[in-house]
Amino acid sequence: MEKEVRWGMVVDLRRCVGCHACQVACKAEHEVPLGVWRIWVKVIQKGYYPEMAAVSLPWDCPYCERPEEARYPRMQTLFLPWLCNHCERPICNTVCPVGAAYKRKDGIVLIDPHRCIGCNYCRAACPYNVRFANPITGMIQKCDFCVHRVDAGLPPACVEACPTNAMVFGNLRDPSSKVSQLISKEKVQVLKQIMATFPQVYYIGLDKDVADPLKGWEKHFYHKEYERL
Amino acid sequence: MNRREFLKLCLGAPPALLFNSFFELHAYAEATGGKQISRHTKKPLKGIPSLCQLCPARCGIIGFLEGDQLVKIGGNPKHPNNLGKLCSRGLAGVNMAYDPDRLSSPMMRRGERGKGHWERISWERAYSEMVSRLKTIYQGGTKGDFVFHSEHEPYGIPRLFLDAFGKAMILHDDQLHFSNRNLAQWLTWGEERGVPDVANSHYILNFGSNFYETHEDYTGLIGRVIEGRLTKKAKLVTFDVRLSYTAGNSNEWFPITPGTDGMVALAMANVIIQDNLYDKNFIQRWFNIPFSQLVQYLSNYTPEAAEKVSGISAADIERIAKEFAISMPAIAISGPGVSGHFNGVYNERCIFLLNAILGNIDIRGGYCLPRTYRLSRGDTTALDLDKAPLNPQKFISLVKRRKLTPKIYFINESNPAYSNPESGLTSEVLKDEKLIPYLVVADSYMTETAMLADMVLPVASYLERGGIDSSPSLDLIPFVALQQPILRPYAKSVPIDDICIELSQRIGSGIRRSFRFNSTEEYIKKVISSIPKLEKVGGWPYLKEHGVWFDKDEKPRMRGYESRGFKTPSGKIEIYSERLRKKGFQPLPIYEPIPGHGDLKGKFVLVTYEPNVMGPKTANFKWLAEIKHHNFIWINRDVAKILHIEEGDRVKITAKTGTFVREVRFTFGIHPRVVAIERNLGHWGYGHIAQAKRIKSKDPNTYLVWWEKEGNGVSPNQVIPGESDPIGGGEAWNDTIVTISKI
Amino acid sequence: MEVQVLYNVFHHEAVSLLIAIYFHIVGLHAGCSIVSITATLLGKTEYKPVAKIGAIFVIILFSISPIFLLTDLFQPLRFWYLFLHFNPTSPLSWGTFFLCAYPTFTGIYIYFLFKNNVKWSKIFGVISLPFAISVHGYTGFVLGFAKARVLWNTAVMPSYFLCSAMISGMAFMLIVALIRYRFTYKDKTVEEREKDLHIIDLLAKWMAGFMILNVFYVFSDITVMYYHTEDAFETVELVRLGKFSFLYIWVDNVLGNIIPSLIIIFKKTRKSHLLLLIAAILASIGVFVMRYVMVFGGQYVPLS
Incomplete structure (x- = not known):
């Protein structure tokens, strides 16, 4: 008897080293053009202001009038691979006017390339901004969990490529699968739970600041202003 | 593997899948990796195992072909170092296969050097041009007339050719980057580099290494570090001047004053000895100085003294030293942040001392001897302290001062005009026909150096040529890995091996006596015939199929030095180096302040670092350039406030050798005396994508370069003054003193 | 807390300027037609010129509005898929329906209006009034259902859009x-x-x-x-x-x-x-x- 299958992913951010291998592997697997991404790794740096710093190091800083000002914060670098969450209740499917977006029985959210009219509505509706218009083919595309590989019994390209095995792919309905074990044993989170789309990509060790799109974004994109209207 | 097996493995979850050790990682890698199916036909793709050559790690790769087109590069799960994994650079290697910017034909300069007027010539013409010159040198020249410069130390066929030729001077970029480390370690324990067995460590003390982003064993090492940290709960402590990805993910990060790592290591060694946490037996048996002398020597290096120098509080030094000593097995790792200094060799020896006094040498979870197969006798030059250390930059400055008069400067897949420190001087010398009479560049791209050449030869990329390698094994079981051509050479490219063979045949009799190979394959077959166990499992056909071979029954024998001792003159770990003393250097591990760093009032130390997606050979890879195409100057936020600089301002960096201008970004993750900038960006040659320019070509992506307006950054190499460690000859990359001014 | 983004990707806007213009034009003609129909229904002869002016502009504006919609599609030649596949949860699907039904009924209404057939113009006015409201109302739902964006995803959005459509229509008239x-x-x-x-x-x-x-x-x-x-x-x-x-x-x-x-x-x-x-x-x-x-x-x- 074939077991019930619901594909899902666990991204163990304690293992992630921000190497972008998943991002490049995906580009290779799907011939994703430049300027659009099916998966990408967001990287941030965060730390406390000196007055909040947990440590105080007596720096002999030649630039500081008061040396105690140049104390060091505890800082960390955080990574977040961001991909389609293959939601249980995908808003992109709900709003597609021609029903080109659909969810398979095993939970993978797909786009029918022969039906999609490229109206961009799903792109506008997706709270994770994972959909894009392929500038070469003019198709709306997104991560499809490498459905051709999954059907052939292989893990998605990003999972296979991850040098630290931070990404784990498997059947969420199977209690003995590694994803289920991780979800039941570790403290997992999803992105934007408030959106009630019930994402099926779980993160272990997710930090609120890396998950928050609004932290530091204006500074980061200041040089891209010209691309806007 | 069929679907059911995959389901069993991926979903059924035998305990092995929880990665309790990296041996289980092998199983996981072999079960899930190394297979690709076509997106269009859903049929498995044909895979050819080979080796990646984009960085020194030399991971095992598999090139997947759809028809005769290379569509993807994946990791070779049978390769014991990278276990089927690749970093982003390795995965993006497929960009190189059909890159329209690659050189397609041999070319000869028309008009002045560097003017960019080229005439396409035939290979026949190219060979005859070179041979006529090489023949004269071979028959009557002196050593140094023919200078061969490659990215790494030449091995295999080019090496044999150069040895047979006899009068060649060999330069390679590793001399700039690794020779301090290599020499320091060689002087101390007889090996140039050790293997950190991080997967089994309980404590990783990292001085200036950034293995989360780049390392000599990047993919393999980082996987093991993560395993160690997650399953062995290893603590990672980093000393680095800036918040690298490694520092940012360490349990503790200490921003250290540049170049003072040695002092901290010595103070830690002192603490360990004062608290009786050392391995007495090991020290007595394997150190070449009496224990009492060591105690006495180290007692000067108190944590308080180290605090004054390095800025790290004495309490922290003491605490970390004790933690390090009691959480055996523990390991201290050093990196370019330690060795890329004027005092690099000394620093490196101090950190080695820290490993040695705990007896952490060649044990599980410690700093292990490299285990490799010796493939060819001539593959590595024995280090020699007596010879004046040479590196490509020094060579250029010697040529400039007319101390050296090369006749032919042959550069193979290296780019000194861009990557040398003080790169402006290199360009100037290479342009001067009186100093370099004949410059041949063999490369896949029109690099900055190739633009100055008299003749440019297109060489086959690593995807299109063969070779054999035995890197130090991270699992401590030596292996042999085969590099085989995945594709036919691009356009008229020719592998460097074939160029060497052709040259030797044309130069004639004498050279053919000591160098008889007619093809790379012949050479490889000869090499593997010397490994009986490999011959037993099938030899050449086995390697061709699997790409890599190691003795599956072999168990690593730890403490390998016990039987034969160390490869030093005394057979022991030479904490006291007689060889250094003889040359007039300090024989004991010592901290020596970097000249000029004492009083930095109003000045900064410029530190360069390599971003994790952009290596020296990947500049024209579209997928990588898309991620990393421009760089900023990172500066401490507090310091910037005092200097009245706003985030995003353009500032001018002035060193004694030059200036450059770049936008500034603020962070708290950097020492206030340091400004940092990424390397490997800011090309003015190489290719369109490396220069962030659009181009219409067969690949529509090359017209989608969206970062055209952002530009491609700036290369800091022009302001690095080209000063090297007097002992090791490695470049002091991280000692440049600069001033900052807002423009 | 100091947060510095080291790497993130940049996405282009999903909804383009063409759509903003389209929203405006649809609002405009919907507004015009609502005013025109209301004028007719009120039945006073003095309102007739208003109703006629409105009707003329409805025809002109309606005929240019789909151009913006079609050129915004990445696969413009597949627009007719919208008629083949109906997705009840998608306001764009409703919009297709309204965009087809609205000109039909409004066309008949305008025909009778210019024929000075009061009775039939009133009847078809009554029929086409809800379509005139919906043809703009759906655009409010289009934005309202895109839950990714908080500025859109509000209950006030459809009526806000309708209200502004009325303003633009009336201002135009x-x-x-x-x-x-x-x-x-x-x-x-x-x-x-x-x-x-x-x-x-x-x-x-x-x-x-x-x-x-x-x-x-x-x-x-x-x-x-x-x-x-x-x-x-x-x-x-x-x-x-x-x-x-x-x-x-x-x-x-x-x-x-x-x-x-x-x-x-x-x-x-x-x-x-x-x-x-x-x-x-x-x-x-x-x-x-x-x-x-x-x-x-x-x-x-x-x-x-």
Whole structure:
């Protein structure tokens, strides 16, 4: 008897080293053009202001009038691979006017390339901004969990490529699968739970600041202003 | 593997899948990796195992072909170092296969050097041009007339050719980057580099290494570090001047004053000895100085003294030293942040001392001897302290001062005009026909150096040529890995091996006596015939199929030095180096302040670092350039406030050798005396994508370069003054003193 | 807390300027047709010219609006898939239905209107009125159902859009009526002039009413968002104080709503046709700016 299958992913951010291998592997697997991404790794740096710093190091800083000002914060670098969450209740499917977006029985959210009219509505509706218009083919595309590989019994390209095995792919309905074990044993989170789309990509060790799109974004994109209207 | 097996493995979850050790990682890698199916036909793709050559790690790769087109590069799960994994650079290697910017034909300069007027010539013409010159040198020249410069130390066929030729001077970029480390370690324990067995460590003390982003064993090492940290709960402590990805993910990060790592290591060694946490037996048996002398020597290096120098509080030094000593097995790792200094060799020896006094040498979870197969006798030059250390930059400055008069400067897949420190001087010398009479560049791209050449030869990329390698094994079981051509050479490219063979045949009799190979394959077959166990499992056909071979029954024998001792003159770990003393250097591990760093009032130390997606050979890879195409100057936020600089301002960096201008970004993750900038960006040659320019070509992506307006950054190499460690000859990359001014 | 983004990717806007223009034009003709139909239904003969002017512009504007919609599609040749596949949860699917039904019924209505067949024009007016409302109302739902963007995903959005559509339609008709009066009053009798002035007065008053409603929507939208999620807070700060504050607060609301409504409310200023014309033009600009700010301000804040 074939077991019930619901594909899902666990991204163990304690293992992630921000190497972008998943991002490049995906580009290779799907011939994703430049300027659009099916998966990408967001990287941030965060730390406390000196007055909040947990440590105080007596720096002999030649630039500081008061040396105690140049104390060091505890800082960390955080990574977040961001991909389609293959939601249980995908808003992109709900709003597609021609029903080109659909969810398979095993939970993978797909786009029918022969039906999609490229109206961009799903792109506008997706709270994770994972959909894009392929500038070469003019198709709306997104991560499809490498459905051709999954059907052939292989893990998605990003999972296979991850040098630290931070990404784990498997059947969420199977209690003995590694994803289920991780979800039941570790403290997992999803992105934007408030959106009630019930994402099926779980993160272990997710930090609120890396998950928050609004932290530091204006500074980061200041040089891209010209691309806007 | 069929679907059911995959389901069993991926979903059924035998305990092995929880990665309790990296041996289980092998199983996981072999079960899930190394297979690709076509997106269009859903049929498995044909895979050819080979080796990646984009960085020194030399991971095992598999090139997947759809028809005769290379569509993807994946990791070779049978390769014991990278276990089927690749970093982003390795995965993006497929960009190189059909890159329209690659050189397609041999070319000869028309008009002045560097003017960019080229005439396409035939290979026949190219060979005859070179041979006529090489023949004269071979028959009557002196050593140094023919200078061969490659990215790494030449091995295999080019090496044999150069040895047979006899009068060649060999330069390679590793001399700039690794020779301090290599020499320091060689002087101390007889090996140039050790293997950190991080997967089994309980404590990783990292001085200036950034293995989360780049390392000599990047993919393999980082996987093991993560395993160690997650399953062995290893603590990672980093000393680095800036918040690298490694520092940012360490349990503790200490921003250290540049170049003072040695002092901290010595103070830690002192603490360990004062608290009786050392391995007495090991020290007595394997150190070449009496224990009492060591105690006495180290007692000067108190944590308080180290605090004054390095800025790290004495309490922290003491605490970390004790933690390090009691959480055996523990390991201290050093990196370019330690060795890329004027005092690099000394620093490196101090950190080695820290490993040695705990007896952490060649044990599980410690700093292990490299285990490799010796493939060819001539593959590595024995280090020699007596010879004046040479590196490509020094060579250029010697040529400039007319101390050296090369006749032919042959550069193979290296780019000194861009990557040398003080790169402006290199360009100037290479342009001067009186100093370099004949410059041949063999490369896949029109690099900055190739633009100055008299003749440019297109060489086959690593995807299109063969070779054999035995890197130090991270699992401590030596292996042999085969590099085989995945594709036919691009356009008229020719592998460097074939160029060497052709040259030797044309130069004639004498050279053919000591160098008889007619093809790379012949050479490889000869090499593997010397490994009986490999011959037993099938030899050449086995390697061709699997790409890599190691003795599956072999168990690593730890403490390998016990039987034969160390490869030093005394057979022991030479904490006291007689060889250094003889040359007039300090024989004991010592901290020596970097000249000029004492009083930095109003000045900064410029530190360069390599971003994790952009290596020296990947500049024209579209997928990588898309991620990393421009760089900023990172500066401490507090310091910037005092200097009245706003985030995003353009500032001018002035060193004694030059200036450059770049936008500034603020962070708290950097020492206030340091400004940092990424390397490997800011090309003015190489290719369109490396220069962030659009181009219409067969690949529509090359017209989608969206970062055209952002530009491609700036290369800091022009302001690095080209000063090297007097002992090791490695470049002091991280000692440049600069001033900052807002423009 | 110091957060510095080291790497993130940049996404282009999903909804383009073409769609903002389309929203505006649809609002415009829907507004016109609602005014026209209402005028017909009220049955007074003096409203007839208004109904006719409205009807003519409905035809013109409707015929250009799909161009924007089609050129925005990445696969424009597949537009007819919209008729083949109906997805009840997608407002775009409803829109297809309305965009087909609306011209049919409105066309018949206009035909009878110009035939001066009062009875049938009234009947078809009644039938096409809900379609005229829906054809613009659905665009409000289009934005309202895109849950990614807090500026869109509000319950007020459909009625806010309808209200602004009414303003733009009335402002447009007011401009036309004023111009018409200006060029024809010399040939008209005093009585006819009185009638025209009455219509202009009525249109202006209704417009002012919708403007006040519009300001109320903006007020409730913004204030509620202050009590909403982080995204909402950031977005509302953006339209109130940030990049879009000038366009949204000053151009759209102050110049486009408050000042025109003040002009109309005071009897003295209302009598000045020049001021009325300025008010109508300001209102039209204001509505377009509102569409622009809704589309681009909504998408300005990143999602990843």
